[in-house]
Amino acid sequence: MRLKLKYQLIICALISVWASAALFALVLTVSPAKWLLVTGLATLLTIVLCHYVFDGVARRLAALETGLLNFRDNEFSVSLALDGNDEISQLAALYNETSDKLRQEKQWIYQRELMLDKVLQSSPLAVMLLDNSERVIFANASARELLAQGSRIEGTALATLLESSPQTMVEAIASGRDGLFSLGNEEDEQGSQAWHLSHGSFLMNGNQHKLLLFKQLTRELSRQEVQIWKKVIRVISHELNNSLAPISSMVHSGRLLAERHQETRLAKVFDIIGERAEYLTNFILGYAKFAKLPQPNRSRVAWQGFIDSLAQQWAFRLEGSLPDEPGFFDPGQMQQVLINLLKNAAESGSEEQHISLEVRAQQQGVLVEVCDRGSGMSEAVLTQALLPFYSTKGEGTGLGLALCREIIEAHDGRISLSNRVGGGLKVSLYLPL
Structure with missing residues (x-):
């Protein structure tokens, strides 16, 4: 078993003392009793001085060892006290500087992990990560909704999840290739939904992992279709409004002229034109309401x-x-x-x-x-x-x-x-x- 540094230094000091005492006795030819007395006193004094000198060093080295063990356990919140300008104090200052940097890096990584988890959980893209035994180790909310009606599936075998899944999904996953598949769903307005499945794999912690990404295409295509309709409506509404404004103005002027000349038949014609123009205006306003629907204030x-x-x-x-x-x-x-x-x-x-x-x-x-x-x-x-x-x-x-x-x-x-x-x-x- 390796001795602690303090005791190694004490043994070295004692060997030096005994060697010096032996040389002293040999040169001066002192009596054995005096030699033993001087050697004993020198040994006792050496032990006391070494213990006093190296005890503080041992404590600081022990604190440094504890701090490094915390590093090994990914704990970076411990700092060492600085009580001198010697080499050990410089080493402790370097430790504190490293601890601060690692603590900041850990906090930064933790914040990025929270942000990434938030993005993944709120993404409409269904994300599922499998280990080398094809057990689920991560699934976001969209994946849980797709495969288990929102229930947690972490730790569940993929084969177990697919027992109650549609055959088209099972075949798409088993193929191991990227591609499209469809799912029938009574809650979908088109009766079926188009999905795209992407396969991926990578090494993490020395183990092979599989990544499955499910993207629903039906809703995205429907949204694009609605956006096109809205653009068409806005263009048509703009052009019709440009024509209806002068027509309404001319109808009003025509009514005034008809009333002035007491032309009842002409006034009736202008009334019909005005009614149809008003109907067309309201008709356009209905479409404009659809095209400019505001975001919900939930x-x-x-x-x-x-x-x-x-x-x-x-x-x-x-x-x-x-x-x-x-x-x-x-x-x-x-x-x-x-x-x-x-x-x-x-x-x-x-x-x-x-x-x-x-x-x-x-x-x-x-x-x-x-x-x-x-x-x-x-x-x-x-x-x-x-x-x-x-x-x-x-x-x-x-x-x-x-x-x-x-x-x-x-x-x-x-x-x-x-x-x-x-x-x-x-x-x-x-x-x-």
Whole structure:
């Protein structure tokens, strides 16, 4: 076992003392008794002096050793006291400087990890990391929603997760190649969703890891389509407004002239032109409202008060009990959505007592359903009903359901339409918490 430095120095000093005493006795030929007395006193004095001199050094070296052990354990908050200008104090100063730098680096890395985790958890891209035994070691919120309805899946084997997954997803993962696959989902307005899967692999801590990235393409394509429609609407509205403004002015002037010359037939003509111009102006304003929909001003909203306010404006039957947890949405925009859906239900031919509204709490959000017993929709209409300008009504603008969809998706939610068994339509709105 290796001796401590202090004791090594004491032994070296004692050897030096004994060697000097032996040389002294040999040169001066002193008696053995005097030699032993002098040697004993010198030994005792050497031990006391060495202990006094090197005890402080040993303590500082022990503190330095403790600090380095903390470094090994990734603990950088310990600093050493500086009590001199010798070499050990300089070494302690260098230790403190290194500790401060490592502490700052650790804090910086920790902040970057928090930021990265926040970005990954809020990303619509589903990210899943697997170890070399294909067990999940990380999954963001989108991946948990895709594979386990929002439940935690860390530590679960990939094969176990895929037992209840669609066959198209299983085949895409098993292929090991990047590519597209589709998922059928009743909650999606198109009946199916297009996904892109990317595979990746890398070494971390000496072990092979696999990275799976799932990107939904359907919603992105739909958003781009809506943006194109909005741009077209803005251009058309601008051009029509440029023409309607002088027409309205000329109609007003024509009415004044007709009244002055008492031309009743001419006044009637100008009245008809004015009515159609006013109708066209209101028509354009409806489209402009869709094209310039503001971002939702979301807040915590108690469901009971919100539903009571809605019931004062439109008749419906409330199904079930309301969630205790408040919703998180723009109350004005959400009221607009539900009034539009309830109006459509009333115009579908459904009797008033068969129009119902239900709000159900789910694990990661709230599901709102508006149901009726009207004529429902054909399969062709279901696939087009949420698109701008599409309408089956003679006087419809084709923006009611499109506006509902735009508002719900601005809330990071989903809207879907489906026919009910026994007749009627069900509109489902999913709002995340």
